[in-house]
Amino acid sequence: MRSDSAQPQECDTETFWFILVALMVIAYVVLDGFDLGAGIISLFVARTHDERHLILRAIGPVWDGNEVWLVAAAGALFFAFPPLYAASFSGFYLPLMIVLWLLMLRGIGVELRSHVDDPLWWSFFDFVFSFSSVLLAIFFGAAVGNVVRGVPLGADGYFFEALWTDFQVGPHPGILDWYTVVIGLLAVAALTVHGANYVALKTEGDLSERARRAANRAWWPLVILTALSLVASLSIRPHAINNFSSHPWGWLIPAMVVVSLIALPLCRARKKDQAAFVASSVYIIGSLGGAAFALYPVLLPASTDPRYSLTIENAKTGAYSLRVGLIWWLVGIALAIVYFTFLYRFFRGKVRLTNDGY
Amino acid sequence: MVGLGTIFIAIAVAAGFLLWRKQLFGARWILWILMLTFPFPFIANIAGWITAEVGRQPWLVYGLLRTENGFSSHVSAGNALFTLIGFMGMYTVLSGLYLFLMWREIAHGPEFLTSPNAGASAERLSPTAGV
Numbered sequence: 001m002r003s004d005s006a007q008p009q010e011c012d013t014e015t016f017w018f019i020l021v022a023l024m025v026i027a028y029v030v031l032d033g034f035d036l037g038a039g040i041i042s043l044f045v046a047r048t049h050d051e052r053h054l055i056l057r058a059i060g061p062v063w064d065g066n067e068v069w070l071v072a073a074a075g076a077l078f079f080a081f082p083p084l085y086a087a088s089f090s091g092f093y094l095p096l097m098i099v100l101w102l103l104m105l106r107g108i109g110v111e112l113r114s115h116v117d118d119p120l121w122w123s124f125f126d127f128v129f130s131f132s133s134v135l136l137a138i139f140f141g142a143a144v145g146n147v148v149r150g151v152p153l154g155a156d157g158y159f160f161e162a163l164w165t166d167f168q169v170g171p172h173p174g175i176l177d178w179y180t181v182v183i184g185l186l187a188v189a190a191l192t193v194h195g196a197n198y199v200a201l202k203t204e205g206d207l208s209e210r211a212r213r214a215a216n217r218a219w220w221p222l223v224i225l226t227a228l229s230l231v232a233s234l235s236i237r238p239h240a241i242n243n244f245s246s247h248p249w250g251w252l253i254p255a256m257v258v259v260s261l262i263a264l265p266l267c268r269a270r271k272k273d274q275a276a277f278v279a280s281s282v283y284i285i286g287s288l289g290g291a292a293f294a295l296y297p298v299l300l301p302a303s304t305d306p307r308y309s310l311t312i313e314n315a316k317t318g319a320y321s322l323r324v325g326l327i328w329w330l331v332g333i334a335l336a337i338v339y340f341t342f343l344y345r346f347f348r349g350k351v352r353l354t355n356d357g358y
Numbered sequence: 359m360v361g362l363g364t365i366f367i368a369i370a371v372a373a374g375f376l377l378w379r380k381q382l383f384g385a386r387w388i389l390w391i392l393m394l395t396f397p398f399p400f401i402a403n404i405a406g407w408i409t410a411e412v413g414r415q416p417w418l419v420y421g422l423l424r425t426e427n428g429f430s431s432h433v434s435a436g437n438a439l440f441t442l443i444g445f446m447g448m449y450t451v452l453s454g455l456y457l458f459l460m461w462r463e464i465a466h467g468p469e470f471l472t473s474p475n476a477g478a479s480a481e482r483l484s485p486t487a488g489v
Binding site: 086090091093094097101104108112115116156158159160 | 430431432433434437440441444445448452455459462
């Protein structure tokens with residue numbers, strides 16, 4: 001039993017919500033991750049207009065629904081931990097706005113491309129799509145890095161971070177410092193592999209081959225960056241290992257990450273596209289799950305003074321809300337799962353060039 | 359906004375009635391009205407929002423939370439201005455793109471897809487015929 005549970009009933013609901021928010025964030029990264037990954041590789045892997053068209057058709061029916069998981073995760077965060085929502089969204093104000101603009105640009109890049117029959121128009125929106133996808137991956141990675149590293153929370157429970165200060169991980173870091181940039185690059189590598197696996201799965205012929213090669217080429221950077229980020233995380237947050245020592249079953253999570261990393265080139269060698277995609281999804285689930293596991297019960301660590309950290313205890317909403325919300329969450333998630341299953345079933349199979357759609 | 363909404367209802371009822379009587383596409387007066395009133399929903403929408411947001415001041419949550427007590431204390435005015443200008447810029451570009459694409463679609467004219475001699479009639483009725 002955990003040593004900090006005074007009342008098991010109360011402790012369970014906010015723990016549940018911690019897990020639920022983490023799950024929704026993970027769902028977002030797994031789902032929209034391959035859309036972003038497809039964007040990252042699109043300029044390299046797709047050489048002709050038709051091939052770029054095919055990549056857009058591969059993510060076309062699903063990218064919008066995938067993006068909504070971000071809104072759902074933020075909404076659940078707002079619901080269950082309002083002080084955390086208030087502190088993080090005002091503290092991360094600038095990168096949040098930039099992420100919003102990038103999401104808009106990514107959507108524009110996907111949707112407006114097919115409206116005009118002109119090569120310059122196509123090239124412009126291909127660039128917008130790719131550029132915004134890369135930047136989004138970096139910013140999302142940096143966001144995770146910020147949460148793990150800690151932010152300069154004050155006694156009033158708020159903070160504000162400039163985009164960068166001196167790139168050091170001290171008591172007053174910026175959004176971008178050496179650690180969060182490493183995590184941002186790790187995110188780019190991970191999403192490149194994930195997106196390339198998806199494109200290889202959904203397309204055929206030359207394009208599929210090039211996507212497989214892109215996933216292969218991105219594997220070594222992914223392994224190196226994973227190792228680097230682990231070392232870096234433990235050096236700036238040495239007590240991150242505590243949760244793993246006190247709950248040894250947690251070692252399964254990094255084991256998952258290692259297994260998926262090994263599985264990736266094996267699946268490639270056997271040309272098993274679906275298995276490769278599952279492996280990269282497992283990698284993402286494992287890495288983010290591991291970060292959440294290491295963080296628990298802290299939601300947002302404070303780099304200034306550990307007493308100011310936002311935890312599930314001091315940032316939660318009332319017990320009644322948490323309980324009732326759990327019931328409605330289950331209803332909502334059931335609907336979402338039904339819809340997503342239907343959507344992916346309906347659009348399963350390879351994409352081919354036809355005259356309609358994107 | 360409310361006035362415009364009432365006008366919209368009147369126009370929609372008139373057009374619906376004519377559609378039911380299969381006279382809609384021949385009655386030019388209603389077609390002109392329908393075409394000319396297309397910007398007004400945007401105006402009505404914005405007017406409604408301005409009324410709601412400005413009229414609610416100085417409250418954020420009426421009777422419970424004033425705006426001066428509810429804003430993010432750590433986000434400086436400069437940051438807010440930067441993002442405001444950023445959004446204005448993005449929306450300006452987007453509106454420009456939207457208007458451009460709308461113009462192209464309208465200039466392209468309607469598509470005749472269903473009739474068997476669609477090829478011939480499309481040629482005759484297309485806006486670029488005889489140009």
